[in-house]
Amino acid sequence: MSSIGFIGLGNMGGPMAQNLVKAGHAVTGFDVVPAAIEAAKAAGITPAADARAAAAEADVVITMLPAGEHVRAVYTGPDGIIAAAKAGALLIDCSTIDVNSARAVHAAAAEAGLDMLDAPVSGGVAGAANATLTFMVGGSDAAFARAKPIFEAMGRNVVHAGGAGNGQAAKVCNNMILGITMIGISEAFALAEKLGLEAQKLFDISSKSSGSCWAMLNHLPVPGIVETSAANRDYKPGFAAAMMHKDLKLSQEAAAQAGAATPLGAEATALYTMFVNAGNGGLDYSAIIKMIRGT
Numbered sequence: 065m066s067s068i069g070f071i072g073l074g075n076m077g078g079p080m081a082q083n084l085v086k087a088g089h090a091v092t093g094f095d096v097v098p099a100a101i102e103a104a105k106a107a108g109i110t111p112a113a114d115a116r117a118a119a120a121e122a123d124v125v126i127t128m129l130p131a132g133e134h135v136r137a138v139y140t141g142p143d144g145i146i147a148a149a150k151a152g153a154l155l156i157d158c159s160t161i162d163v164n165s166a167r168a169v170h171a172a173a174a175e176a177g178l179d180m181l182d183a184p185v186s187g188g189v190a191g192a193a194n195a196t197l198t199f200m201v202g203g204s205d206a207a208f209a210r211a212k213p214i215f216e217a218m219g220r221n222v223v224h225a226g227g228a229g230n231g232q233a234a235k236v237c238n239n240m241i242l243g244i245t246m247i248g249i250s251e252a253f254a255l256a257e258k259l260g261l262e263a264q265k266l267f268d269i270s271s272k273s274s275g276s277c278w279a280m281l282n283h284l285p286v287p288g289i290v291e292t293s294a295a296n297r298d299y300k301p302g303f304a305a306a307m308m309h310k311d312l313k314l315s316q317e318a319a320a321q322a323g324a325a326t327p328l329g330a331e332a333t334a335l336y337t338m339f340v341n342a343g344n345g346g347l348d349y350s351a352i353i354k355m356i357r358g359t
Contacts, residue, residue, distance in 0.1 A: 065089050066214065069122035071115045071138060071145070072159070073100040076185070077128030079192040080158070080218045082107040087217035094118040116148040124214055125149060126156045131310075132165030139169045146176050154210050155180040158199075160311060163229045163236070163318050166202065170228035179207035182228065184235035185219065188303045196220040200238070202231035236318050239311035243332040243349070245279045246308075250353035253286050257357075264289055285353035294348035305352065306345030309336040 065088045070081040073095040084091050085108040093104045094112040101111045112118035115138050119125045125145055129135050135157055139145045145155065155173050157166065157180070166182040173180035181203035191197040197219035201208055208224045215222040225234040252275070256266045263286045270276060280290075283302070287295040294302050312333040319326040339345075339355050347354075 066123045067121060068092070068214070069094075069112070069118035069120075069125040069145075070109070070128075071095070071118055071125070072128035073097075073104045073109070074128065075189050076192045077126075077158075078104055078107075079189070080126075080128065080197070081109055083192075083195045083218050084214070085109060089214075089217070092118050092122065114143075115145060116143050119145045119148045119153070121150065122153060124154045124156065124211070126158060126214075129157075129159040129161075131159070132161035135159050135161050135169055136165055140172045146173055146178060149176075149178055151177070153178055154207060156183050156211055156214070157181070158183050158185055160184040160235050160307075160314070161232060162314055163232045164321065166232045167229040170203070179204065179210065180228075181207050181211055182231040183211070183215065184231055186235070186238060187219070190302055191219070199223065200225050200231040200234040202227060202229050202233070232314075233318065236311060236315040239308065240315040240326065240329045240332070242279060243308050243312050243336060244328045245277055246283065246285065246350055247332055247335060247352060247356070249277070249280050250285050250350070250356045253284075254353060254357045279350075283348075283350045285350040294350050295353075299347040299351035299354075301346065301348040303349050304345060305336060305340055305347050305349045308349035309333075309340045309345065312336055 068084055068089050068091045070091055070093040073093050081091050081093050091109045092112050093109040094115050095101050105111050155178055170180050181201050183199045183201045185197040185199055187197040195218055198221040199215045199219050201224050212222055225231050253263055267289050282292050284290040284293045285295055315329050316333050339352050
């Protein structure tokens with residue numbers, strides 16, 4: 065079993081760290097929110113005074129942070145993780161951030177002689193709690209092999225996407241697909257309502273036809289049909305619209321940097337921007353059907 069430092073014990077990081085404890089690892093954790101540290105302590109995680117202290121004696125350091133600027137600061141600052149980590153430590157960032165920041169931190173870790181992986185996740189809060197996350201991992205083959213048992217304590221699917229930053233590339237591409245798809249599903253079901261076609265009938269047909277997709281089968285934006293749908297809970301988020309908005313913005317930043325044309329991704333970003341700016345960021349991403357319906 066490993067000694068693990070975990071920085072970022074919020075809605076995702078907290079349950080992930082708890083699953084590492086359940087798997088028998090010794091976890092030391094830090095978060096800037098005192099309540100998160102208290103919850104972690106109750107779950108068997110040893111609290112640290114700061115990120116440096118959490119990382120200093122760890123064999124593996126994992127971070128789950130809000131954005132690229134936080135990841136850069138926590139890793140590369142004068143009191144950061146790279147400066148604090150012991151020789152041979154493995155660094156894993158599970159945040160969803162821009163590709164350039166991920167690659168910059170990889171480079172800083174490599175310069176210090178440390179292995180690093182970018183490993184954003186898919187599966188939401190429920191996946192974090194149930195250890196069913198999907199990890200999209202960027203980094204060397206050797207670092208991936210070292211980390212795989214750690215990932216398997218927190219998730220069900222672990223995919224090596226390639227070199228440094230490719231985990232983040234996979235995440236933004238995947239979630240651009242998801243955002244575009246949810247808008248298409250919402251438009252179709254809103255149109256069906258206007259045409260007098262029952263939602264259940266459309267689902268029965270489309271779920272067995274060419275319109276079928278993961279988002280429809282798992283996150284249908286109308287209630288009473290799919291058990292796992294947030295619509296059944298008045299759109300209490302499994303994956304918040306604000307998080308979808310963040311990921312879509314990252315996809316467009318990446319597209320601009322790569323010179324890639326993503327017209328549907330750009331339109332999806334614009335629609336989620338409108339939805340979130342109207343005060344709906346705390347709802348599930350599938351709640352965008354409300355805006356499409358005009359409600």
